[in-house]
Amino acid sequence: MISFDRQEFYPLKNLFLISDIQYLLKDNLSNFKIENNFKIKDISSPTNIVENSIIFIDKNTDKIDFNKHNICLVTNDSNYFNKNQNILLVDNLSHAYNVIINNMFYHDDIPNYPDDFSYQNGSYISIFSKIHESVDIGKNCVIARGVEIGKHSIIKNNVVIKSSILGENVIISDNSSIGTTGFGFDFNNRGASNLNPQVGIVYIDNNVHLGASCTIDRGKIDMTYIGKNSMIDNLVHIAHNVHLSDNACIAAQTGISGSVIIGKNSTIGGQSGFAGHIKIGDNVVIAAKSGVTKNIKDNSIVAGFPAIDIKKWKKMVIRQKKSGYK
Secondary structure, eight states, X not given: OOOOOHHHXXXXXXXXXXXXXXXXXTTTEEEEEESSOOEEOEEEBTTBOOSSEEEXXXXXXXXXXXXXXXXXXXXXXXXXXXGOSEEEEXXXXXXXXXXXXXXXXXXXXXXXXXXXXXXXXXXXXXXXXXXXXXXXXXXXXXXXXXXXXXXXXXXXXXXXXXXXXXXXXXXXXXXXXXXXXXXXXXXXXXXXXXXXXXXXXXXXXXXXXXXXXXXXXXOSSSEEEEXXXXXXXXXXXXXXXXXXXXXXXXXXXXXXXXXXXXXXXXXXXXXXEEOSSOEEOTTOEEOXXXXXXXXXXXXOEEETTTTEEHHHHHXXXXXXXHXXXX
16 A cells, blocks of 8 residues: 555644544444544554544444554444444444544535645646646646646646646546546435545556546545556546556446456456456456456456356357347
């Protein structure tokens, strides 16, 4: 996991003690235990736990053990109650997450997100961004707070970049949006006012090409990662928390759902779709128009919906044609 300073992108709105969080959640709280009332400085994900932070654990998540002292666990799973020093047991975890993040951080899905832009050569560039002098930025772009762009990168026209770090020799083509809000919400309580805040980032590593009219959502807590030397065609959507390893090649109109992990040297045909929370191995080839709904092993070639080994898929197509299916 590549580290980043969350407050470069999402300034702290309030610095809370655990007892303050307890008060914020009073209408949603079913039980609590506070043995160490420390100041909350950040939030953690189950895969990247940091000191002096809050971690959110759903009862449907695999059980997680952690030994760090200054962690406040917010959960709807009562099984954790006697196992942790600092715990806030809530009825609705999604609502608790929204209340805490909206009160703790400024982010661009609530009013008054603090940013300030200068107008440079036809584009708006945040005074809080860090852009190397060799970067070429086209017209009508917006580069927001905290964004870092490395040497010799090219940002073409009408591009929006926020909550992102770009390495060296990265090309972002026209009309693409990087660091957009991920599709996070409570399935039982929908609507714009109930969005789960996304306070992670996008990290695009060196020598990546991103085509026109693509979107890459930032991580919910950690990051969406695009590996070195990856080639991404036009009209590709990459959702929050995706980890795309080095040397990927993705053809147009592909959609990758949240929290998908794709191994090195992947080749993905156009109009392919990926279900969320699956893992694709190294050196995998996915044929055009495939629907990937489960994990794929290393060195596989798959096709169809649901995507299966391409030899099996071809035999299935032949059988269907012999049966009169056109």
